[in-house]
Amino acid sequence: MIHCAIVGSGWSAGRHARVLRRVEQSELVRVVVEPGQSSHLPAVFGSPLVTDRLDDALNDPGIDAVIVCTPPDTHLAIAEAVLRAGKHLVVEKPVGLRPERIPALESLAQERGLTVMVPYHFRFVPQLQTLRSRVQAGEFGTVAHAYHRMYSLRDREGAWLWDDSRSGGIIMESLVHGIDQIMWMLGELPSTVTAMTHAGRNQVADAATVLLHFPSGAVGTVEGSWISDPHVPFGSLDIVGTAGSAAFDRGRFQKRYFRVESAAADAPATQVDSLDDDDAGFVGLHEHFAECCAHGKPPQAANLHEAYAAAAVAAAAVEAARFRRQLPVTGLLPDAP
Structure with missing residues (x-):
């Protein structure tokens, strides 16, 4: 079982939460929201632990993967923090507003043996x-x-x-x-x-x-x-x-x-x-992501190399x-x- 955290609480985050309920290999266990948003979490998220601190998810040894659903300007920084914390990563498109930084992110993931996918579903x-x-x-x-x-x-x-x-x-x-x-x-x-x-x-x-x-x-x-x-x-x-x-x-x-x-x-x-x-x-994307995380296989599609292009x-x-x-x-x- 791949235990996941979602960063964000908007429409995109809600869709990932809804989809994870259909993926047998994955479970949503934590949601990271903006300060003051925890009381407004839509029902589609179920009942995961809610926090307004990213570090709570990154420092939790029970979390295997993080799904980043925040505005595009934050993607690269959060993605790097997730990988440095040793977590697998799904980061919403675009990976960042500065594409030239994506190859370094890909290298970091490869060095640490972590799976990264981008939802080009x-x-x-x-x-x-x-x-x-x-x-x-x-x-x-x-x-x-x-x-x-x-x-x-x-x-x-x-x-x-x-x-x-x-x-x-x-x-x-x-x-x-x-x-x-x-x-x-x-x-x-x-x-x-x-x-x-x-x-x-x-x-x-x-x-x-x-x-x-x-x-x-x-x-x-x-x-x-x-x-x-x-x-x-x-x-x-x-x-x-x-x-x-x-x-x-x-x-x-x-x-x-x-x-x-x-x-x-x-x-x-x-x-x-x-x-x-x-x-x-x-x-299909989340099923493939969970399989890659569990078995250490590189994603066949929607990887960082393609997302950089x-x-x-x-x-x-x-x-x-x-x-x-x-x-x-x-x-x-x-x-x-």
């Missing part, structure tokens, strides 16, 4: 794993365009979201998910990136479009907004190739699911693969938007995600 959804295998096998021919969209509701919690120094804006905090997903699907890093953003509250980017160009010739588009409403579709991923295409639909805000429709270019009928379980990817490309996109020009990103990593 789409990598653990069976329908998307199958789709990626088909893309990699060339079933859709040469990929010409990959399109990812992700919207969030305008009433998202947390004042930190509207502080650029804390959230990093929509590209770093949210669209990094789509950047990772497209790189994973295509199996390569982009060579150049450009981006456009909308300045929202406090001049923080709350809507953006990121354009990626890959060495294979494929074009990737990642876009989204923090100021959507429930009637707008939640998210999607489209893959268009010379021999066929696929469309991944995430449903709507109050009814999320995983649905992939695909067809060959010369076939009139579409193939449908669907799953009505919004937490499926998170469950996504964060570095996202940071380049932020700079491209700021300077309104295309930027090269080739050479960020020695190999593809």
Whole structure:
């Protein structure tokens, strides 16, 4: 059994708590909250010990792993403290607002034999794993365009979201998910990136479009907004190739699911693969994390190496938007995600 602590008490932390109830190998035993928040812990957390001191979790020999669900600007410091305390780690994306510090974090984890994963949970959804295998096998021919969209509701919690120094804006905090997903699907890093953003509250980017160009010739588009409403579709991923295409639909805000429709270019009928379980990817990720912790195996996906690639490309996109020009990103990593 992997005994876990969660740092944070917001929506993301609540989702991890909910998912851990479905993972037989894991148990939530402690939650670290901000001072004054312990009396407001939602019921989804169950009844773990609650503290407002991170050291209470780090110094507890009964805790094997820590799940970090705090604002992005705090991720790197807390993650380093967790690893130095000898605990396994799940750290929410992005791993940090300074991607150049992620390799040192990876080295620290390797030196201490600790498992680290980042919740790019789409990598653990069976329908998307199958789709990626088909893309990699060339079933859709040469990929010409990959399109990812992700919207969030305008009433998202947390004042930190509207502080650029804390959230990093929509590209770093949210669209990094789509950047990772497209790189994973295509199996390569982009060579150049450009981006456009909308300045929202406090001049923080709350809507953006990121354009990626890959060495294979494929074009990737990642876009989204923090100021959507429930009637707008939640998210999607489209893959268009010379021999066929696929469309991944995430449903709507109050009814999320995983649905992939695909067809060959010369076939009139579409193939449908669907799953009505919004937490499926998170469950798969936590099951894999627990297995890696228990047996000392490196994660097969959503590791720090891949998370560094996504964060570095996202940071380049932020700079491209700021300077309104295309930027090269080739050479960020020695190999593809």
